Amino acid sequence: LLNAVPENHLLLLDLWADENPIWSRTQAFYGKNYIWCMLHNFGGRQGLYGNMEEIASGPATTRMNKASGHMQGIGVVPEGIEQNPVIYELMLANVWTDQPIDLNNWLRQYVYARYGQQNEAAQQAWDTLRASAYQLQDNSNDAQSIITGRPTMDASTDWTFTDINYNPASMVRAWTLMLKASSELSGKDPYQYDLVDLTRQVLANYANIVQRQFAQDYARRDSAAYKQHYGEFTGIIDDLDRLMATRKEFMLGTRIHQARSWGTNQKEKDQYEMNARDLITLWADKDCVLHEYAYKQWSGLLQGFYKARWEQFNTDVLKSLASGQKLDVEAFDEKIKDWEWKWVNATAPYPTEPKGDAVAIAKALFEKYHQKLAFVYAK
Numbered sequence: 522l523l524n525a526v527p528e529n530h531l532l533l534l535d536l537w538a539d540e541n542p543i544w545s546r547t548q549a550f551y552g553k554n555y556i557w558c559m560l561h562n563f564g565g566r567q568g569l570y571g572n573m574e575e576i577a578s579g580p581a582t583t584r585m586n587k588a589s590g591h592m593q594g595i596g597v598v599p600e601g602i603e604q605n606p607v608i609y610e611l612m613l614a615n616v617w618t619d620q621p622i623d624l625n626n627w628l629r630q631y632v633y634a635r636y637g638q639q640n641e642a643a644q645q646a647w648d649t650l651r652a653s654a655y656q657l658q659d660n661s662n663d664a665q666s667i668i669t670g671r672p673t674m675d676a677s678t679d680w681t682f683t684d685i686n687y688n689p690a691s692m693v694r695a696w697t698l699m700l701k702a703s704s705e706l707s708g709k710d711p712y713q714y715d716l717v718d719l720t721r722q723v724l725a726n727y728a729n730i731v732q733r734q735f736a737q738d739y740a741r742r743d744s745a746a747y748k749q750h751y752g753e754f755t756g757i758i759d760d761l762d763r764l765m766a767t768r769k770e771f772m773l774g775t776r777i778h779q780a781r782s783w784g785t786n787q788k789e790k791d792q793y794e795m796n797a798r799d800l801i802t803l804w805a806d807k808d809c810v811l812h813e814y815a816y817k818q819w820s821g822l823l824q825g826f827y828k829a830r831w832e833q834f835n836t837d838v839l840k841s842l843a844s845g846q847k848l849d850v851e852a853f854d855e856k857i858k859d860w861e862w863k864w865v866n867a868t869a870p871y872p873t874e875p876k877g878d879a880v881a882i883a884k885a886l887f888e889k890y891h892q893k894l895a896f897v898y899a900k
Contacts, residue, residue, distance in 0.1 A: 523553050534558050536598055538583070539575050540658070549590025557583050558596035559612045564815030565601020565801075568663030569692075569722045571608040573628075573655045578621040601815065603770060607631065607647075607655070624651070635711045636702075643706060646698035646719075653691035654722075662686050666725035667732045668758055668827055669816040671857065672834030673850070674736040676729070680813045689726045690898035693891070696723045700887055703880050713879040717768050720883045721761060721818055727890065728757045730897050744842045751835055758828045760886055766820035766872070767879035773821030774871030776801075791868060798865045802826060807862035821871035826864055830857060 523531070533555040535543050540560070544550055557580050561571060580595045595615055602609075610631060614622055628651060632644050654664065662684065667673075670681030677683050696719050706712040735750035765771035780797035784790030801822065804811040834853060841848040 523551055528553060532556065532593065534596060534598065536560055539572060539579055542583070544583070544589060544592070549588060549592075552590055554591045554593045556594050556596045557592055558598045559608075560598055560600075561608055561612075562599040562601050562604060562663075565599075565604060566663045566665070566816060567604050567718075567721070567818050568665060568725075569605060569650065569654045569718065570657050570663045571605055571655045572657055573608070573611060573624060573651055575658075576608065576612050576615075577624045577627065580615045581619060581621045584619065635715075636706050636709050638705070640702045640705050642698045643702035643712070646695045646702065649691055649695040649698065650719075653687040653695070657686050664722065664726060665816070666728050666818070668725060668728045668754075668761075668823070668831075669813055669818060671812065671854065672831050674739060674848070676733060676736075680811060681816070683729045685726060685729075688898075689723075690894075692719070692723050692726060693894050693898065695719060696887065697891070700884060703884070707880045714768060714770065716883050717764060717771065717879050720764055720886055721771075723894070724757050724761055724764075724886065724890065725818060727894060727897070728754060731757065739838060739842070739848075742842060742845075744839075747838070747842065751838075755828055755831060755835075758823050758831070760889070761818060762820045762823040762828075763877065764820075764879070764882050764886065765818065765823065767875050767877045767882060769873075769875050771819050772872065772875065773817075773819045773825070774873040776819070777871060778873045794868055795866055798867075803861055803865055807858045807865075812861070825869075825871065826861075829864075830861070833857060833860065 523533075531553055533550050533553055535550075535555050536558050537560040538544070538557045542557075544555060544557075549555070559576060583589045584592050595612075597609065597612055611622070611627065614627060628647055629644060632647050633639055636643060662682070664685050664687075665681050665683055667676070667678070667681060667683050670678040670683075699716050699719055702712070703716070731750055731754045735747050735754060738744075738747035738750055769775045776797055777794050780793040781790040784793050799805070801815050801817045801819075802812065803809050804814050834857075837853050838848060
């Protein structure tokens with residue numbers, strides 16, 4: 522295939538070189554020109570994750586490797602953007618050097634540049650994140666939450682994989698440190714963004730634990746415990762929705778408004794809204810196996826789609842507990858597909874303006890959850 526194309530007419534992209542490089546097992550593409558690319562993100566998923574060590578060193582060490590052949594440059598090829606800004610800042614820093622990046626020095630400069638001043642608590646928070654969520658070898662594992670999965674009693678479901686490849690307690694430590702920095706940084710917009718995103722990840726991780734609790738309650742047919750834990754689970758969704766509403770980047774209404782603005786008539790506007798809703802939920806039609814592939818934990822979507830879906834599941838669960846009959850999961854899945862498709866094709870408005878104080882809400886959520894988190898992660 523490659524020999525059929527003259528070398529001066531061919532440039533290959535090693536799309537996932539930050540994790541799964543092809544050059545190293547193809548004799549550097551058999552001497553052809555190629556670009557070392559960072560893929561990082563699938564579907565624009567929101568989880569905090571990445572492999573900072575490889576991104577800081579991979580481009581330069583590959584270029585210096587005598588076996589690397591004709592590497593011509595670097596590229597960034599995510600399936601979605603507007604998440605994990607630190608990863609893209611780091612990758613593009615490789616443009617300015619032909620040596621591996623000193624990650625210790627770079628991260629300190631990054632924190633200073635992002636917040637406009639030195640702050641030791643914020644620095645420690647980022648050091649903690651670097652040593653946990655941002656040292657993952659598997660760049661496709663983005664710490665997903667069962668909140669955004671189609672309702673189930675299982676720990677994971679189609680395109681919702683809840684295994685967390687770091688100690689989630691480290692995320693709580695980073696959250697604690699980031700909140701400590703608020704005394705100096707609360708007025709900084711990038712700080713507010715990072716605090717909201719970090720708070721989101723902590724609570725999204727915790728929701729997985731609570732879901733396992735109510736699933737076990739159901740298995741024991743313990744209605745009282747089930748109702749308690751299910752109520753806590755939906756309470757987390759409500760809290761996340763309120764938190765995410767403080768930032769326009771994390772609002773469903775903002776994205777729908779943007780999509781509709783491209784339409785030149787009512788039919789186009791409705792079509793673009795449907796596309797925007799479909800992409801982040803079902804991906805294609807109501808039977809698409811890739812549903813939740815491009816999940817988003819956005820205000821409006823959390824309550825209007827995810828919580829509404831869980832509430833319908835809860836109705837069936839309560840009927841099952843009351844009757845003593847087994848929950849018919851397949852029947853629920855077929856029923857909910859119709860509801861999901863109606864939501865995708867709806868045009869109900871969602872807020873487009875942020876609401877609430879991001880720092881104040883994050884602090885309130887810390888007060889509400891930090892003892893619970895300390896308890897579950899101490900086990």
